[in-house]
Every structure is written in C-alpha cells, then in structure tokens.
Amino acid sequence: MPGAKLDEIDRKILAELQADGRMTNVELASRVGISAPPCLRRVRTLEEAGYIRGYHADVSPRELGFEVAVFAMVGLDNQSEAALSAFEARCRAWPLVRECHMLNGEIDFILKCVAPDLSSFQSFLTEELLRADHVASVKTSLVIRCAKDDPGVPFEVVEERLG
Amino acid sequence: MPGAKLDEIDRKILAELQADGRMTNVELASRVGISAPPCLRRVRTLEEAGYIRGYHADVSPRELGFEVAVFAMVGLDNQSEAALSAFEARCRAWPLVRECHMLNGEIDFILKCVAPDLSSFQSFLTEELLRADHVASVKTSLVIRCAKDDPGVPFEVVEERLG
DNA sequence: GCAGACGCGAAATATTATTGCGCATGCGGC
DNA sequence: GCCGCATGCGCAATAATATTTCGCGTCTGC
Numbered sequence: 123m124p125g126a127k128l129d130e131i132d133r134k135i136l137a138e139l140q141a142d143g144r145m146t147n148v149e150l151a152s153r154v155g156i157s158a159p160p161c162l163r164r165v166r167t168l169e170e171a172g173y174i175r176g177y178h179a180d181v182s183p184r185e186l187g188f189e190v191a192v193f194a195m196v197g198l199d200n201q202s203e204a205a206l207s208a209f210e211a212r213c214r215a216w217p218l219v220r221e222c223h224m225l226n227g228e229i230d231f232i233l234k235c236v237a238p239d240l241s242s243f244q245s246f247l248t249e250e251l252l253r254a255d256h257v258a259s260v261k262t263s264l265v266i267r268c269a270k271d272d273p274g275v276p277f278e279v280v281e282e283r284l285g
Numbered sequence: 286m287p288g289a290k291l292d293e294i295d296r297k298i299l300a301e302l303q304a305d306g307r308m309t310n311v312e313l314a315s316r317v318g319i320s321a322p323p324c325l326r327r328v329r330t331l332e333e334a335g336y337i338r339g340y341h342a343d344v345s346p347r348e349l350g351f352e353v354a355v356f357a358m359v360g361l362d363n364q365s366e367a368a369l370s371a372f373e374a375r376c377r378a379w380p381l382v383r384e385c386h387m388l389n390g391e392i393d394f395i396l397k398c399v400a401p402d403l404s405s406f407q408s409f410l411t412e413e414l415l416r417a418d419h420v421a422s423v424k425t426s427l428v429i430r431c432a433k434d435d436p437g438v439p440f441e442v443v444e445e446r447l448g
Numbered sequence: 449g450c451a452g453a454c455g456c457g458a459a460a461t462a463t464t465a466t467t468g469c470g471c472a473t474g475c476g477g478c
Numbered sequence: 479g480c481c482g483c484a485t486g487c488g489c490a491a492t493a494a495t496a497t498t499t500c501g502c503g504t505c506t507g508c
Contacts (some may be wrong), residue, residue, distance in 0.1 A: 139341075146495065173348045174343065213490095221438075236439070264390075275346050322488075323488075
C-alpha cells in the first residue's frame, strides 16, 4: 500500500502544507515538532516522491468574472480508445473545462466547466462541445450553490487506517 | 463586473501564483516585470480583496492510499431549504466527500468522493449516504481515469474578455 | 558488542521578505 | 497653463527565513 513509508510527522507535514501552502519552514517545523533542517529535508523528499505534486494559489473564479459553474455529462457515440483519447485531448484544450473525468456506466465523461455567464456557456455548449467529434449526448446541470469544494486529502481517514 | 479593477500586472501575478504558489516574491516580481516591494504589496492587496483565497499544497490522494474516486448524484425527498441545508451540513462532515454542489434539474446534488478502495466506498454509500435524512436516490459512477483536474482559473479567457 | 546507516539539532551563510523613503507620473482645481 | 495631490514605482537598509555543513546520539543487524 502506498503511504506505508510515511511516519506520523510526514503525514502532519502533508496536512499542514495542504492547509497552508505558504507556511514558512520554521513555522511548519515547530508545528510538527521537529527542527527546521530535518523538516525541510522531509518536505523535499515528499515532493520528490510525488506525495506533493505542487503548490497553487487558490484564485477565486467569481472575483475574476466567472459567475457560473456547470456540470456536463457527456456520452460518446463509441467507446473505442481512439474516440476516448480524442475527446480527452479536446477537453484539455478547452479553457472553460476545468475538470474531465471518464466514468463507468451510462455516462462516458463528466466535465466541470466555468463561464463568465450563462450565454457564454451556451455558446461553448452549442458551438464547441456539441459539435466535437464522437459526442452523442450532453446533459448539463447548473451549479446553484457549492456546499463544499475540495478541502484536500482527508487525513483523518489516513490516520484511522494506519492507526 | 468584478475583475475590472485589476491591471495586467495583477492578472499576471494571479496566473503565476496559481501555477506555482510557493514562488518567491523576487522571482514573481521579475516575471511580472516590476521590483519586489510593489509586487509584494500587490500580492497582499489581492489576498485581502479575496482574489487569492489561500495557498495549498496539492497532495496526491493516490499516493496516500485513496485508489478510487466516485461521483454520486443525489436526489432528496424534498427541496425545502431545511432539507437542503441539512444535507449540505452532512456532506461537510463526511471526510470522504471532497466536493458537494447543489444543481438544478433532476439531480439535487453532485458529490465527488474519494475512498481507499471500492469496499470502503460501498460501506460509506450504504451505511452513511443512503441512510442520511431526506436522501431519496443515489446514482454513483466510478472514475475510470482523469483527463484534466482543475488547472485553475483560465486566465486566457480573462485576457480575451478584457482585451 | 560493534560498525554502519539514519535522523536529529546547532551554528554559519546565503537568500528572501519587509519596511521606510524619495521620485516620477497623471489627474483635478484654480 | 500651472500647481498641489494622490498613486505607484524603485532603491537601500534591516529583519526574517531558507539552506548548507557539521557533529552527535540512536537504532539495527551482524
């Protein structure tokens, strides 16, 4: 199982940096209970091992004029690897598509999209998404409000599992 | 419109910090073409104005043993504000639920969940989600693979709109 | 019991953040 | 058209932080 090589301090480091990615190393060190140099070494190790994929500012889409968020459930006309890959490539190229996940079941893909307003999204929907190769059906749902938005990996669960 | 008060340098700052949240201020300053002190002042202003909501390490769920991700489409037995709020509160309390969005249309909520394995998720589904108050129907779809995962606010679109 | 590896902490150095100040630019009042 | 005033920049100095180097203790496996 991945994660087995992490001790409690490593997990604390991950949890702290997940909560505040710009925390200084000295602050981090004092929070996890070791001194700064070994703390920094651990952080570097975690980064290189892929536990930490990067650091990002959380920029508010709304403040920048992206008023609407939409989930789009997409079905393709066939599920060949070529069609699936082609569609994924298209999604990566569309800026309004923020996430693209391939699913099992009736729906082939779920997309999370943002747009400045409804009409922008509808333009995107009719002129881009619905016209894309292999797209057979699209059902969209507007996000009315967001109760929880990706608070990160739930370390409570990790602790529970590892004891 | 929000965002109108930002000049090109501010937008560059947001884009750079979104791409790398631990960039040093001197590096950031040189990238956006001003000196360090005014750059730091702008960053502080952006933080206080709510354009930057925070900074977070991007921790890999997979490395920590979360092998599966699932989307759950949830319908409630009534759409009263009390029922909606109560369900949202439940979602915020469940660690395995990483996102909870209220939607229009047939589905009331869409949840993005993670779990260490399928059986953990099924326990959560049957013992928690399906038994929660007001939950009438749940359809789940496993994520087979992820083609794109929240690359942040698409600044290309912002630039396009503001010129 | 002993050699090696590992991880810690303290001190020294380099890098960075942060503050205070003077200067240029652009705008409104007279 | 000229003069204050506000805004925002850059420079220089100081404080804080990151990062490297080194020596020490501990734990493991022989």
